[in-house]
Amino acid sequence: xxxxxxxxxxxxxxxxxxxxxxxxxxxxxxxxxxxxxxxxxxxxxxxxxxxxxxxxxxxxxxxxxxxxxxxxxxxxxxxx
Amino acid sequence: xxxxxxxxxxxxxxxxxxxxxxxxxxxxxxxxxxxxxxxxxxxxxxxxxxxxxxxxxxxxxxxxxxxxxxxxxxxxxxxxxxxxxxxxxxxxxxxxxxxxxxxxxxxxxxxxxxxxxxxxxxxxxxxxxxxxxxxxxxxxx
Numbered sequence: 776x777x778x779x780x781x782x783x784x785x786x787x788x789x790x791x792x793x794x795x796x797x798x799x800x801x802x803x804x805x806x807x808x809x810x811x812x813x814x815x816x817x818x819x820x821x822x823x824x825x826x827x828x829x830x831x832x833x834x835x836x837x838x839x840x841x842x843x844x845x846x847x848x849x850x851x852x853x854x855x
Numbered sequence: 856x857x858x859x860x861x862x863x864x865x866x867x868x869x870x871x872x873x874x875x876x877x878x879x880x881x882x883x884x885x886x887x888x889x890x891x892x893x894x895x896x897x898x899x900x901x902x903x904x905x906x907x908x909x910x911x912x913x914x915x916x917x918x919x920x921x922x923x924x925x926x927x928x929x930x931x932x933x934x935x936x937x938x939x940x941x942x943x944x945x946x947x948x949x950x951x952x953x954x955x956x957x958x959x960x961x962x963x964x965x966x967x968x969x970x971x972x973x974x975x976x977x978x979x980x981x982x983x984x985x986x987x988x989x990x991x992x993x994x995x996x
Binding site: 781784787822849854 | 891907908909910912913914916938949950970973974975976977978979980981982991992993994996
């Protein structure tokens with residue numbers, strides 16, 4: 776299946792991209808995607824405290840991903 | 856969106872008067888206003904500017920959740936939450952929250968709830984720029 780991965784804050788600096796299309800196996804969870812991303816972007820492993828949003832809703836690691844999902848990496852926010 | 860809620864994320868300068876005028880009403884006995892301002896130092900280190908980036912669509916959704924809860928949870932009439940993005944200089948305004956209510960206590964409480972929750976959940980990030988470099992706030996390995 777194909778996912779759109781969106782990078783923000785420190786994760787965008789590490790990926791050197793704002794977004795990518797990523798092809799992964801079906802039946803993967805957010806937790807699995809994290810592992811895939813740590814392999815693809817080793818420096819991301821230093822910042823594992825980021826949250827994940829799937830289609831603009833915060834998602835825990837046990838959420839299953841679907842084809843076409845937009846998955847955003849949300850490092851600790853600092854607005855205000 | 857409810858007519859009682861005004862939300863904005865903008866690269867333009869935020870406008871205090873707009874936030875005041877939106878919530879002002881004859882039925883209200885008070886307006887609480889929180890104005891965030893860019894501080895000139897962080898932990899004794901001099902800041903030259905802040906650069907705010909946002910996940911704009913999701914940030915608007917999250918701010919809308921905050922405003923909706925504030926209206927439901929406190930006895931308030933209207934709420935405006937405006938946030939800036941892009942580069943801001945010292946003294947500039949990254950965020951304004953205004954809340955009107957028949958009674959002051961609800962306005963204060965709702966305003967505090969809104970800014971505290973915004974800082975916790977809304978996908979907005981600031982990068983602090985110093986004379987000798989830059990750093991994402993809250994992101995250290």
